[in-house]
Amino acid sequence: MLRYLTRKIGLGIGVLLCTSAIAFFLTFLVGDPASRMAGESATAEEIAQVRQQYGFDQPLPIQYVRWLAQGISGNFGDSLFLKIPVLQVIAEHMPVTLRLASYSIFFSLIVGLAMGGIAAIREGGLIDKLCLFISLVAQAMPVFWFALVIMVLFSFTWPVLPASGTESWRNFVLPTLALGFNAMPAIIRLTRTSLIDVLKTDYIRTARAKGIPFRRVVTKHAFVNALNPVVSVSVVQFGYMLTGSIVVEMIFALHGIGQLAWSSIQRGDVPMIQAIILLFSVIYVMLGILSDIVAAWLNPKLRTAVHA
């Protein structure tokens, strides 16, 4: 297990280096950050001054290596626009995104597991078809559109929930629905197929033959085993929610990491973009490792396979 973990972490560091380098060069490809900093009415001389002042006139590889060297010692620099350390800015924006992602994964797990479970038990029936239909609709619907629809419904036509802000938990209801709804289909379908497979295994037939009621067989024996792939997927989905909630954060004016990423890209705030992308990659890499560990913990067979 230790060897396996070391290999995974080593691989993760490689991924981090690659993504940060690609992100760094891509940021400059979009346009000169000095030009964006200097503002609308800037003259070429003013832009040149900003470029020199912030070191953007240095060759890109040198700028990258300098950033990396500072980053390793924990100094990711100051935001070009807010003039405060990027880590502080990220720390201020992180709680909102964490809250939204946790609510959303919780929501999509509860609904997804329930719907997937019921669909599997009633395989081929009307409920099964309905569940599959809902998952298809949820998958096909663009998040921004669904978010606007529920906002119009619940903040406008029938104003029971706030449309924007972060003051209370009520502000998170609609964003959670929007983000969670989008992640749900994968959980529904995976739970369904996985449970259907498990229900066809011999040990379930044995349990049924022993006279254990069906409900208990499902909850006690089948579900736990069917959960394995769902857990792996949910961990990845959680990563997607932490890093991919840009659209939802924009629409509901939640000032989390997603929105910070968007505005930083717009402004060309290079240190901010770099730190956010690094953070996103760290989240993905860590969640990937976590998902493997949880899978191994849930399924002893995998553990031995790893050892072998």
Add this chain to the structure above:
Amino acid sequence: MKKKLQRLFVGLFCAMLCGTALASKKDNTLVIAWARGLESLDLYFSTAREAIIISRLLFDTLLDKDPKTGDFRPLLARSFQVLDDKSIELNLRDDVYFHDGSKMTADDVVFTLNWVKQPENKVIHQQNVSWIDWVEKVGDYRVVVHTKYPNPSALDFLAGPLPIYSKKYYEKVGPAGMGIHPIGTGPYRLTELRPGDSMVLERNSQYFSGGPKGTPSVERITQRSIPEENTQIIELINGKIDWIWKLSPDQAARLKTRQGVTVIDAPTMRIGYLQFDVAGRSGPSPLQDLKVRKAIAHAINRQGIAKRLMGSSAEVVHAFCHPTQFGCTNNVAKYDYDPAKARELLDQAGYPDGFSVKLYSYENRRVIEAILADLAAVGIKAEPVISSFEPLRDKVSAGEVPFTYMAWGSNSIADVSAIVPHFFTGGSSDTVRDAQVAELVREAGSTMDKKKRTALYEQAFQAIADNVYMLPMYSFSINYAMSADLAFEPSTDEIPRFYKAQWK
């Protein structure tokens, strides 16, 4: 269990229904929202328009310019006098206090202006400060601003982008501290800031009376950043916010019919323009031929685009300046919409079947499509290349593009010195390089005599129009939407003055 669950759901539902406190008249709190997240509040290190708006609330400048009449009025000064071509004396008020309770004196003014003008302090907009030679203290409440050269725009700068800081405070905290904990003399002080998200400003009870900003009526101003236009509108209708701006024309038209909401379509100083690479920096092109440029001027239905796509207060402009700017003129060659004449001119220029060209822009797609359609109608096949603003501006500076459609807001300065020199004095944005025009503009820019200055600018504008060096299209308009309870008057310089806002 079932009952418990039922109770839980009923409880949750009730909790959902009880709303948070509404904005507005009742608690004298004005909630404003715009898309952009706010950056540094130190105006010398920010280029966002929103920072200018907030800076007018938190800080004061030495002078103030009446947006309607264009007259300069003393603000932190009690009076001012232009001593000669290169010096302005200002008598300061002795009843002005910073938000930390300290008194403003000549030392603060001398420190601020002498500090920002030094290139090593790296203020972003050097053009705002580079004209200052030095500022001299001649009494506890009296200063003289010396300029490097006769600068007719000096008063505009003193009334605009040069807020006065507290010497003691700025020396202690610098730009980083001022950016998040600003301390000024303005009619409002900052009490809460969530960078990029929101801020709360409270009325400054110590604010001096008798100044041009008046005594603010609204007690508290909350600013929120809401990127999505639809969300802004829903929150406005729900009464959670009181003021939004820059609405798209179709949304504004729809909102107009709503009760409780007022929509104002107001003109701004921004003008749209077509810029031609007359100097040929990007290589030879038909656009270097005057007849072709005249054909383009006749081909585009500027009036139609202005009224149908830009908003009801958008107006066609003929000279390359906004009519409200000092030095602007209407006495220039005008090119009416006349496709037949355009075709004739193209024929004369040797392009009877038109030609192909790339039109670069970052602006409104619908407008660009209208321009392309008008050009296509006379045979010019223009291919649009759309990017964001900065990369395009850099391409223009590098002389890489033949034909662009862009806009210019003149940095909110109601004087043509904020527009023509940028494009016609040989700088990187000058795509014409006409030495004669450059000389006229330069001379006007250092002439203090108003009459002579206007005459010089007029000659320059006439040369620009005669040669169609630039085709000014129309002035822009902005749609504001606000609570019907709010009395708010927009100004053409795109700087909402919230200290003047009142509840009806």
